[in-house]
Amino acid sequence: MFELPKSKILRKQEFKKIYAQGKSFACRGIVIYVARIENLNGKIAFAAGKKLGCAVIRNRVKRLMREAYRLNQNKIRQDCAIIFVGRMALIDSKLDLAEKYLLEVCKRAKILAE
C-alpha cells in the first residue's frame, strides 16, 4: 500500500486550477495548496521553485517530498487535490525531518485521515 503511480500526478493544465481555487497552508519546510475539484480529487503534485537553487537541489526537494508522501499517504484524506511546494528548510534535511514537516502541514490543513 505504499505505491505512488504516475497517474496520480497532476497534468500541466490542472496546475492553474489548483493555484487559483485552492487554499494555502504553510510550515517551515513545506507549503501546500488544497482544493476540492471534480475529477481531480486524490491527485497530487510536487513543485520546487527557482529560489531554492540549481536543478540538482530542486530535484532532491521534490524527491524528498514524494518519498515522504508515499510512506504516509494512508494517513491523508484522498478527497482533495494537493500541490506540495518545497521551501529552503528542506534542502539539507533528511527523510525523517521531511515526514515531520509533511504531517505538520497536513494537520494545519485538516486533511489528515480520521
Add this chain to the structure above:
RNA sequence: CAGGAAACAGAAGCAGUCGCGGACAAAUUUUUGUUCGAGGAAAGUCCGAACUCCACAGAGCAGCGUGCCGGCUAACGACCGGUGAGAGUAAUCUUGAAGAUAGUGUCAUAGAAAAGGAAACUACCGAAAUUUUUUUCGGCAAAGGUGGAAAGGUGUGGUAAGAGCGCACCAGCUGUCGGGUAAUCGGCAGGCUUGACAAACCUCACGCGGAGCAAAGUUGAAUAGGAAAUUGUUGAGGUUGCUCGCUGACAUUUCGGGUAAACUGCAAAGACUUGGGCGGUAACGCUUUAAGCAAGAUAAAUGACUGCAAUAAACAGAAUUCGGCUUAUCGGUUUCCUGCCGG
C-alpha cells in the same frame, strides 16, 4: 620532506526492504517477470556543423566575423607543427602577431618643444656693449631638467662649442644573393633614420542569407480556418537593416472542416568509441582486422532506509543530435622541474 607544472584513468560497488520511467514477454484488463536507466563537465550557450522551414538561397550597399605561415577537419574563431616577440640560469612557459610610407585623428598633466625634420628654460661657445654685476645678437643640441615616450644607441675622431659631420660596432630601413612550400632566417652593399596607438576611424585579404526541435510534418472535437481558379486595386504581410527581386493580403466563385490534444521528429547507429596494423614529427588519415555501443521523460523517471573493509564524499541532473572552447570541482597515479637536509 615541501612546493610547482603537465598528462592519464576514475567519479562508486555489493546485499536486503520499499518505490519510479522505458522496452520486451506472459497473463489478461490490470498484474507478474526479464532487462536497461545521467555527466566529465549533462552546466555556461562562447564558436562550428547536421537536420527543418522560409525562392534548396538570388543581386547590390550597409553590417558582422576572422587576421604571422603551413597543415588538419564535415566545419570552425577549435586542434597540430613551425616562425617572430616576451619571461626565465635552464627545462620550459606565454602570446588578439595583417597594414602607422593611402588618408583622417588622439598623445591628459608636466615640459622650451609631443609630430614631418620643429623647438631652446638652464647650460656650452663666439662677438658686441658695460665699472665687477650683467645685457643684446649669433652658433649649438653634447650635459641638466620634464615626461610612458625628446627624433637612432655606444665608443672614437673632430670642433670656438657641438652635431651621423666622419669612422667602428649594434638596432632599424631599402636593395640584392642564398636556404626554406611559406612566415622568415643568414650574407653583402647603400644612404644615414622613418615615435606610439589600428582593443580610434580606416585600408587590405578571406568568410558570412534568416529563423530555430516551442524547427517542422502527420492524424485529428467545437468556435472556424484552409486549398484552387478568375478579375481588379498597385498592393497587406513575409523574405535581415535598406534598395531590388521573389511571394501574393483583400474582393468574387468553386472545393469543401482542422484549433485543443495525440503521434512522428526522438535514440539499435553513425562525420560513432576503443584497440591492432600501415602512413604522418603531430593534429589526423587509411584499413574493416578485432571488440563495443540498448536512458528518452513532457510538472519531466534513475530515489529512500539499513548493513558490509574508510566518514562515499566535491562540482553537479539528459530534454533534437554531434565536434570544440570556457567555467565549477573530489580523491588518486605517473613524469618533469625547483628548494632544503643527508650521502
